[in-house]
Amino acid sequence: MSRVHVTCTINGDPAEFLCDGGQTLLDALRDEVGLTGAKEGCGTGDCGACSIVMDGRLLCSCLVLAPEAEGTTISTVEGMASGDDLHPLQQCFLEGAALQCGVCTPGFLVAAKALLDRNPEPTETEIRYGLAGNLCRCTGYDKIVRAVQAAATQITATNES
Amino acid sequence: MTVTEPKPSYKYVGTRPVRHDGLEKVTGRARFAADLNMSGQLHGIVVRSPHAHARIVSIDTSEAEAMPGVKAVITGDDFPAVEPGHRQYDMCINVIARDKVFYEGHALAAVAASTRDQAQAAAAAVKVEYEVLPAVLTIDQALAADAPVLHAHMMTAGANPPAEEPSNISNITRFSGGELDAGFAEADLVIEREFTTQPVHQGYIEPHACVADTGQDGHTTIWCSSQGHFNVRSSTATLLGWENTRIRVIPAEIGGGFGGKTTIYLEPLAVALSAKAGRPVKMVMTRDEVFRATGPAPGTKLRIKLGVKRDGTLVAGDAYLIYTNGAYAGPGGLLGAMTVFESYKIPNFEIEALDVVINTARSAAYRAPAAPLTAYAMETMLDEIAEELGIDPIDFRIQNAVTEGDPSTMGFPFARIGFVECLEAVRDHPNYKAPLGPNQGRGIAAGYWFNIGESSSATVNLNEDGTATVVTGSPDIGGSRASMALMAAEELGIDVYDIRPVVGDTEAVGFTDVTEGSRATFATGMAVVEACRRMVVELRGRAAKMMGVEVDDIDWVDGQAVYTGSDGDKAPLSVAEITAKAKRTGGPLTATGSLEAHGAGPGFAVHVCDLEVDPETGVVRVVRYTASQDAGTAIHPSYVEGQIQGGVAQGVGWALNEEYIYDSDGVMENPSFLDYRVPVASDLPMIDAIIVEVPNPAHPYGVRGVGETGIVPPIPAVANAIYGATGCRIRDLPMSPIRVLDAITSNGGSNGA
Numbered sequence A: 001m002s003r004v005h006v007t008c009t010i011n012g013d014p015a016e017f018l019c020d021g022g023q024t025l026l027d028a029l030r031d032e033v034g035l036t037g038a039k040e041g042c043g044t045g046d047c048g049a050c051s052i053v054m055d056g057r058l059l060c061s062c063l064v065l066a067p068e069a070e071g072t073t074i075s076t077v078e079g080m081a082s083g084d085d086l087h088p089l090q091q092c093f094l095e096g097a098a099l100q101c102g103v104c105t106p107g108f109l110v111a112a113k114a115l116l117d118r119n120p121e122p123t124e125t126e127i128r129y130g131l132a133g134n135l136c137r138c139t140g141y142d143k144i145v146r147a148v149q150a151a152a153t154q155i156t157a158t159n160e161s
Numbered sequence B: 001m002t003v004t005e006p007k008p009s010y011k012y013v014g015t016r017p018v019r020h021d022g023l024e025k026v027t028g029r030a031r032f033a034a035d036l037n038m039s040g041q042l043h044g045i046v047v048r049s050p051h052a053h054a055r056i057v058s059i060d061t062s063e064a065e066a067m068p069g070v071k072a073v074i075t076g077d078d079f080p081a082v083e084p085g086h087r088q089y090d091m092c093i094n095v096i097a098r099d100k101v102f103y104e105g106h107a108l109a110a111v112a113a114s115t116r117d118q119a120q121a122a123a124a125a126v127k128v129e130y131e132v133l134p135a136v137l138t139i140d141q142a143l144a145a146d147a148p149v150l151h152a153h154m155m156t157a158g159a160n161p162p163a164e165e166p167s168n169i170s171n172i173t174r175f176s177g178g179e180l181d182a183g184f185a186e187a188d189l190v191i192e193r194e195f196t197t198q199p200v201h202q203g204y205i206e207p208h209a210c211v212a213d214t215g216q217d218g219h220t221t222i223w224c225s226s227q228g229h230f231n232v233r234s235s236t237a238t239l240l241g242w243e244n245t246r247i248r249v250i251p252a253e254i255g256g257g258f259g260g261k262t263t264i265y266l267e268p269l270a271v272a273l274s275a276k277a278g279r280p281v282k283m284v285m286t287r288d289e290v291f292r293a294t295g296p297a298p299g300t301k302l303r304i305k306l307g308v309k310r311d312g313t314l315v316a317g318d319a320y321l322i323y324t325n326g327a328y329a330g331p332g333g334l335l336g337a338m339t340v341f342e343s344y345k346i347p348n349f350e351i352e353a354l355d356v357v358i359n360t361a362r363s364a365a366y367r368a369p370a371a372p373l374t375a376y377a378m379e380t381m382l383d384e385i386a387e388e389l390g391i392d393p394i395d396f397r398i399q400n401a402v403t404e405g406d407p408s409t410m411g412f413p414f415a416r417i418g419f420v421e422c423l424e425a426v427r428d429h430p431n432y433k434a435p436l437g438p439n440q441g442r443g444i445a446a447g448y449w450f451n452i453g454e455s456s457s458a459t460v461n462l463n464e465d466g467t468a469t470v471v472t473g474s475p476d477i478g479g480s481r482a483s484m485a486l487m488a489a490e491e492l493g494i495d496v497y498d499i500r501p502v503v504g505d506t507e508a509v510g511f512t513d514v515t516e517g518s519r520a521t522f523a524t525g526m527a528v529v530e531a532c533r534r535m536v537v538e539l540r541g542r543a544a545k546m547m548g549v550e551v552d553d554i555d556w557v558d559g560q561a562v563y564t565g566s567d568g569d570k571a572p573l574s575v576a577e578i579t580a581k582a583k584r585t586g587g588p589l590t591a592t593g594s595l596e597a598h599g600a601g602p603g604f605a606v607h608v609c610d611l612e613v614d615p616e617t618g619v620v621r622v623v624r625y626t627a628s629q630d631a632g633t634a635i636h637p638s639y640v641e642g643q644i645q646g647g648v649a650q651g652v653g654w655a656l657n658e659e660y661i662y663d664s665d666g667v668m669e670n671p672s673f674l675d676y677r678v679p680v681a682s683d684l685p686m687i688d689a690i691i692v693e694v695p696n697p698a699h700p701y702g703v704r705g706v707g708e709t710g711i712v713p714p715i716p717a718v719a720n721a722i723y724g725a726t727g728c729r730i731r732d733l734p735m736s737p738i739r740v741l742d743a744i745t746s747n748g749g750s751n752g753a
């Protein structure tokens, strides 16, 4: 089977990879590009561990075929920090102990960033529904929701100052 | 919020530093097992049984072996034979079936090929001829007089008189105390209730995964996600018939376990495939495989009878508990028997517990195994009694709660415990008095877990610059590295960020049991403290040499060697000053601690749940939740709260949604997170965790394990709150919308006796 050549932008950098026509974008990112931040918790779109943003849309990368990434702009958890500077969400997750095992964390961070990009001052309910596509089995969500609230406050304050 | 007894003031213990492994985990760089890739690696796929119960007549792998990319195919014949009576017989024939398959999803062969797709295609080409046998799928079927017997060798252990015929009852446990009949004769009120519950899955988000690399020298290295890599080593060695020294297990980060990763599934298959192919083999389960072939916690049938005096004193308890452990013997009933009456003073009691095998996946531990179900029964019945007697449910529990010196079910007296303190903490919390709206109800419930100690090892190495590395053998599932560093910082007087906590592989640190029974911070923490205390002795000796004084005149104060003798003033020496001169005072500074920890203090928890029931749909929404738990001493309070909150979420899911559903042939019908629905963020409110600190006298800092107790109270707390909202007592899990609606519309449903 001949492989498909895909050209796209990943975390701000031009990227190319070869993939099988039937391969998921999640597998291509993990196995072909070497970005293993996105995880496979289910492979069926039910857990959000594989969350990425493609052309501005939050997606489960396990539900996208890799060739569909042609010409797109993708961001993953690996692109959230700029150099040594963590994104406020990453910092708030750390300080607020919003991760236990941490396997869901990349997906939550990507999904939470997508939420805050769209709605910088979400209510608790909006955060809970905004993250309802991501499963965490460890934390009971309390500290995750609080970390997102804290990050939202921090980002808004920085933007205003 | 924390409720604390007076305790020594600590500099590091009880603070909330950012965890040492946090950065990798928020940047996507942490390496979980499925993230690892080896040069030249193959992909392994398991061939699984489509039948719940069948004899394997033949397996033909020839076609699979000839397919493109296929490098190895294995079956049970590639492993040493095991006979009933072998110490780990069940584990061995569960990892790879021999003559029979016992549940749908049971592994019976495996294939390694260059790509996953090739391996999958070859797995599908393995031809298996089955003689399908009738499947036993429920407790009633298993106990029926004419039930097919799963294991011809299964003679009920603990049967009296001894069993003469094999059956599906693996074990009977009996405990008793006092005089049951006399106890009930004393009672003014006697109630008896029955409950049923279904198996549920631990639901860790990371599927099982491993990579094995077996060399020509017959040694193998396994990278895997597990709760205990020493156990992976010994179990793999047992299955392969190898010595432990041939196997090195390197722990990857673990994406949740909750008990489900205390046993093994893939590792011996990966090693055998790797040995046959001469290449590294990676195996990763799909979620579907995780549901069908790993984990679940037992389903049950429970019958309990309680007798109480008019003044609220419990006088008699009779429990008949049946637990399914899937297709093999398991400890569900035993653990149920050990927990059912444990929290309360019940002078006259009898407990009989049966462990039963059925044709479903072999059950694995799940947080406080068995206890949430006995609590469901007991705590809802206590609620009924309290209401009947007109006593506040918390006061009723305080009146009957065990305290220090009271005997446990097995007869041992409790040491200092914090049950009453947890009850008081919830009673005094605003949640207990908050006004309820229409269709809302409030439930409280308590929970207990005994916690365990077991073996742990730790090594402390001081580095040349005065920083320290702390190596332990406990995989870090939820922040235990930070706890180890905090205890080491407290002992050594080194800043917590100058300590690097590391999880060592099986060749890098002494033997350490599985992270289970809430033991990591307790027992491995004790090993760390022991190693640090030895290190302090060594540091004092080195400082004495440097100062030219007697070691007895050196104290260790706040990370410094301080001279206390009378020979004038001498400047104190810091750790860095001592390590800088180590070459001249005796060489590298390293110390170990290895121990069998005893005295894991029991953990108690009390929860209050407020929820709202939609009378039209039966949908239950939790609106407020507060959970108190005795942590002994919280080393890192944020992660103690996290353990409590996580337990609550799992317990609420268990109460309201989660269950294994099988068709009439024993094929699981809901093996995905779509159909097996675990709580998401929008299903839950904030969960207020109250840390109660009644120090455990057996631990240097007073630690009690906190990982498990939090899952025990939620089911009865939810059930009691549903009663508050609807007047219906639901005694079957899950309390799904349809069941709640049925209960409401049948005007009380299963309410009443």
Ligand code: FES
Binding pocket: A039, A040, A041, A042, A043, A044, A045, A046, A047, A048, A049, A050, A051, A060, A061, A062, A063
């Ligand atoms: S792996 Fe994509 S949603 Fe679960």
Ligand code: FES
Binding pocket: A098, A099, A100, A101, A102, A103, A104, A105, A135, A136, A137, A138, A139, B205, B255, B256
């Ligand atoms: S932290 Fe373990 S699943 Fe979320």
